[in-house]
Amino acid sequence: xxxxxxxxxxxxxxxxxxxxxxxxxxxxxxxxxxxxxxxxxxxxxxxxxxxxxxxxxxxxxxxxxxxxxxxxxxxxxxxxxxxxxxxxxxxxxxxxxxxxxxxxxxxxxxxxxxxxxxxxxxxxxxxxxxxxxxxxxxxxxxxxxxxxxxxxxxxxxxxxxxxxxxxxxxxxxxxxxxxxxxxxxxxxxxxxxxxxxxxxxxxxxxxxxxxxxxxxxxxxxxxxxxxxxxxxxxxxxxxxxxxxxxxxxxxxxx
Amino acid sequence: xxxxxxxxxxxxxxxxxxxxxxxxxxxxxxxxxxxxxxxxxxxxxxxxxxxxxxxxxxxxxxxxxxxxxxxxxxxxxxxxxxxxxxxxxxxxxxxxxxxxxxxxxxxxxxxxxxxxxxxxxxxxxxxxxxxxxxxxxxxxxxxxxxxxxxxxxxxxxxxxxxxxxxxxxxxxxxxxxxxxxxxxxxxxxxxxxxxxxxxxxxxxxxxxxxxxxxxxxxxxxxxxxxxxxxxxxxxxxxxxxxxxxxxxxxxxxx
Numbered sequence: 407x408x409x410x411x412x413x414x415x416x417x418x419x420x421x422x423x424x425x426x427x428x429x430x431x432x433x434x435x436x437x438x439x440x441x442x443x444x445x446x447x448x449x450x451x452x453x454x455x456x457x458x459x460x461x462x463x464x465x466x467x468x469x470x471x472x473x474x475x476x477x478x479x480x481x482x483x484x485x486x487x488x489x490x491x492x493x494x495x496x497x498x499x500x501x502x503x504x505x506x507x508x509x510x511x512x513x514x515x516x517x518x519x520x521x522x523x524x525x526x527x528x529x530x531x532x533x534x535x536x537x538x539x540x541x542x543x544x545x546x547x548x549x550x551x552x553x554x555x556x557x558x559x560x561x562x563x564x565x566x567x568x569x570x571x572x573x574x575x576x577x578x579x580x581x582x583x584x585x586x587x588x589x590x591x592x593x594x595x596x597x598x599x600x601x602x603x604x605x606x607x608x609x610x611x612x613x614x615x616x617x618x619x620x621x622x623x624x625x626x627x628x629x630x631x632x633x634x635x636x637x638x639x640x641x642x643x644x645x646x647x648x649x650x651x652x653x654x655x656x657x658x659x660x
Numbered sequence: 661x662x663x664x665x666x667x668x669x670x671x672x673x674x675x676x677x678x679x680x681x682x683x684x685x686x687x688x689x690x691x692x693x694x695x696x697x698x699x700x701x702x703x704x705x706x707x708x709x710x711x712x713x714x715x716x717x718x719x720x721x722x723x724x725x726x727x728x729x730x731x732x733x734x735x736x737x738x739x740x741x742x743x744x745x746x747x748x749x750x751x752x753x754x755x756x757x758x759x760x761x762x763x764x765x766x767x768x769x770x771x772x773x774x775x776x777x778x779x780x781x782x783x784x785x786x787x788x789x790x791x792x793x794x795x796x797x798x799x800x801x802x803x804x805x806x807x808x809x810x811x812x813x814x815x816x817x818x819x820x821x822x823x824x825x826x827x828x829x830x831x832x833x834x835x836x837x838x839x840x841x842x843x844x845x846x847x848x849x850x851x852x853x854x855x856x857x858x859x860x861x862x863x864x865x866x867x868x869x870x871x872x873x874x875x876x877x878x879x880x881x882x883x884x885x886x887x888x889x890x891x892x893x894x895x896x897x898x899x900x901x902x903x904x905x906x907x908x909x910x911x912x913x914x
Contacts, residue, residue, distance in 0.1 A: 451748025494705025506783035527781035529760035
């Protein structure tokens, strides 16, 4: 099993604090040492970093902890290989383009007897069940809506239906974003917190580090953090229900 | 006009030396300060770094100069905006997936009255003529060969024909790689050198730096460097002819 971290905000925000705690699970406070990755949307562009080294040893992870890239949608993943060897092409998140937007996807879990027929333009490059599921989701969305992106209610309804079909094959905790919304689905384990005014001091579980968000935010800021296991010891994390899909837009669950 | 740098080798090689000189053209020794990017193939996976800061100021470029990522196919680009605003989504190289492989593309030049109809799955995310040309190349290859990658002779012949159609609209110096070969086309300015045994000491044009490649290579290594303008003062660079497409495989022009 791997671990997921997502962020969705109403103003571009850096993820340095949360990523610092999360990256420690990649080989130090946990056993997720088979690679890691993170993708940041900036406008419609994406910065995508993957590394098959453990996050705790990776010079690229070190850069991200020091360099505050500001983004409204971020997806990060640390990997413990269950299917597919340890290789760069198997590191999440994966990126594809659909409807002139980049889509970023990461998965935690394991799928059994999941072998959809891919007859469209989306094919896995690596050999994980996760990338296969992502390609099938992209193919299915394109089949359903053609060459034009649908409005949010139709997109959400389609994803709820499609994600449930994948989740019937095993554990499918996942995060998906097109840069405007963060779609999150829980099979077994996912939780979130919304940081908003009045901001408090948060203390990381995985490292002796705290930050007073009131010093680095404005009263209008709103930041949702979604993660496999709570990152902080003094915030009220909301657990997802099994089978629940939550869409975050502008830092709020919809 | 932008600048391009490509590397194709028979064994994974780091590009630190050549990138160091090239990155200086991004805002120091030249005026290419509207962003930059680089993509490295590692097996079938890709590391993709883009930044809309000048390469000379970018902490990510700094990381790449210090961290020797080894790759057999690399494409880098520094941008001086001619079409499309300065934004992350307009930074080259661009990446798409076709036939279960990643394809990486970068372009130097300017296209006029180039407005192909995109009716397939590849759409630009940004608003450059370059990404549009890349999407059209991907769409055209998929139309011609369907869902199965062709053998190299057929692929090369198709690309020669398609690239000539784009180049009829202006300047189309470009680099394209699927991780197995580096396809390079010159409209106006491109040159290459093949570094092989016996290796010599090379001196950068853009910085007071030299490296004795005989100390860091084996006699079997072969590295082709392809670039807009020669990077070193003491190597014999071969100029491309206008309209020439050269495919590099295992460090050799084919």
